[in-house]
Amino acid sequence: MDSIQINIKNLAGIVSEEEILRKSELATSANNALHDGTREGSDFLGWVDLPSSITEEEFRDIEEAATVLRTHCDVVVVVGIGGSYLGARAVIDALTNSFDWLQPEKKRKNPVILYAGNNISEDYLSEMIDYLENKEFGIINISKSGTTTEPAIAFRLLKNLLEKKVGNEESKKRIVAITDATKGALRTLADSEGYKTFIIPDNIGGRYSVLTPVGLLPIAVAGINIRKLVTGAAEIEKATDKTVSFDYNLPAIYAVIRNELYRRGKKIEILVNYHPKLHFLAEWWKQLFGESEGKDQMGIFPAAVDFTADLHSMGQWIQEGERTIFETVISIKEPNKKVLVPHDEVNLDGLNYLKGKRVDEVNKMAELGTRLAHVDGGVPNILIEIPELNEKYIGQLIYFFEKACGISGYLLGVNPFNQPGVEAYKSNMFALLEKPGYEEATKSIKSKL
Numbered sequence: 001m002d003s004i005q006i007n008i009k010n011l012a013g014i015v016s017e018e019e020i021l022r023k024s025e026l027a028t029s030a031n032n033a034l035h036d037g038t039r040e041g042s043d044f045l046g047w048v049d050l051p052s053s054i055t056e057e058e059f060r061d062i063e064e065a066a067t068v069l070r071t072h073c074d075v076v077v078v079v080g081i082g083g084s085y086l087g088a089r090a091v092i093d094a095l096t097n098s099f100d101w102l103q104p105e106k107k108r109k110n111p112v113i114l115y116a117g118n119n120i121s122e123d124y125l126s127e128m129i130d131y132l133e134n135k136e137f138g139i140i141n142i143s144k145s146g147t148t149t150e151p152a153i154a155f156r157l158l159k160n161l162l163e164k165k166v167g168n169e170e171s172k173k174r175i176v177a178i179t180d181a182t183k184g185a186l187r188t189l190a191d192s193e194g195y196k197t198f199i200i201p202d203n204i205g206g207r208y209s210v211l212t213p214v215g216l217l218p219i220a221v222a223g224i225n226i227r228k229l230v231t232g233a234a235e236i237e238k239a240t241d242k243t244v245s246f247d248y249n250l251p252a253i254y255a256v257i258r259n260e261l262y263r264r265g266k267k268i269e270i271l272v273n274y275h276p277k278l279h280f281l282a283e284w285w286k287q288l289f290g291e292s293e294g295k296d297q298m299g300i301f302p303a304a305v306d307f308t309a310d311l312h313s314m315g316q317w318i319q320e321g322e323r324t325i326f327e328t329v330i331s332i333k334e335p336n337k338k339v340l341v342p343h344d345e346v347n348l349d350g351l352n353y354l355k356g357k358r359v360d361e362v363n364k365m366a367e368l369g370t371r372l373a374h375v376d377g378g379v380p381n382i383l384i385e386i387p388e389l390n391e392k393y394i395g396q397l398i399y400f401f402e403k404a405c406g407i408s409g410y411l412l413g414v415n416p417f418n419q420p421g422v423e424a425y426k427s428n429m430f431a432l433l434e435k436p437g438y439e440e441a442t443k444s445i446k447s448k449l
């Protein structure tokens with residue numbers, strides 16, 4: 001198997017193969033609309049042929065900027081929120097050593113990657129500043145709109161710290177801004193300071209931007225091969241183009257199944273992983289599907305669990321709670337490392353029945369046992385199998401989910417490329433903070449308190 005696979009044999013009898021096939025024309029037409037730009041949100045389809053259209057020059061530009069940061073910095077802080085950080089973090093966590101950041105600087109091949117601007121926690125920022133005080137650090141500041149409050153606050157603090165530590169000139173070498181070509185405060189600031197910048201194309205929304213410099217620059221700084229990542233994505237781009245029939249279009253099949261489950265009362269999709277490295281892939285996936293489909297009072301609620309950890313906390317609910325859920329499991333066929341359970345003479349822990357077995361064999365039996373139990377408990381199960389955890393297959397998975405999300409949103413009947421609901425909290429926050437321009441809103445909100 002040279003590609004991610006999808007196994008749909010465990011739908012708990014809730015959706016049949018015939019019912020899936022009956023939707024093939026609708027799914028194919030949704031897929032075509034993504035390529036032709038004939039439905040709502042057609043201004044945001046730049047991601048559809050992005051993997052196959054990144055040029056050698058663009059790769060080099062990103063790789064060179066990554067080399068500058070890698071040369072000057074032991075720590076690089078990725079400042080961004082939502083689509084401006086989750087994709088990078090998903091890939092970096094999935095493809096780097098979980099404990100590398102604990103190694104002393106001399107032993108490390110890659111800079112430590114930290115994340116800021118994804119919260120407004122004073123403690124978090126204060127502790128990060130303390131840590132960075134004695135580090136050679138740099139900043140990748142990412143915001144498509146260039147006006148998002150969380151990253152703007154973090155960047156102001158970190159920029160001040162960096163300038164104090166290394167001076168304005170050296171700071172300019174260590175700061176990269178990724179934002180709109182012309183609009184927004186970050187564009188103005190970056191141009192006036194003379195930072196190296198990358199552009200987020202107008203026609204690619206934040207949650208679809210991981211294969212633009214938004215994701216690729218931090219990923220390259222972390223020492224990951226971005227060309228292989230993009231190659232993987234391009235393979236699924238090709239495998240889901242307009243010439244591919246529904247039976248072979250895996251994202252279309254996944255999109256149909258989740259919509260059919262939704263129509264039958266399965267309102268919550270739980271993305272399951274069995275490797276902690278995939279935790280942030282699920283966070284990325286949650287934004288992708290949550291912002292794309294949760295509108296017009298509709299949409300599957302995307303949730304995620306890390307197994308087997310959460311089997312010891314959420315396992316009870318999944319097995320026997322309200323039957324409104326289905327699971328999508330990401331299964332990694334072959335781990336990158338090999339660890340065997342050792343023999344123990346006295347066997348006080350009673351584990352000798354596992355001696356000589358790979359830890360992954362135990363993990364796989366937990367996975368299989370859980371799947372069988374959950375399906376028996378009435379939880380439909382979609383299985384996505386990845387041959388191994390590497391750049392190519394993560395690239396494939398990214399495009400698989402992006403394509404599935406576009407098709408799924410159209411099948412549901414929403415515009416998968418806007419997110420009007422996100423503004424509500426921002427307007428209230430600005431009114432409460434008495435931001436200039438919000439005077440009327442301030443009066444009105446304060447009268448409600």
Ligand SMILES: O=P(O)(O)OC[C@H]1O[C@H](O)[C@H](O)[C@@H](O)[C@@H]1O
Pocket residue numbers: 081082083084142143144145146147148151206207291419422
């Ligand atoms: O990249 P930015 O413009 O800073 O936006 C960052 C994020 O925040 C917004 O509120 C949107 O809901 C997200 O779709 C976006 O990814």
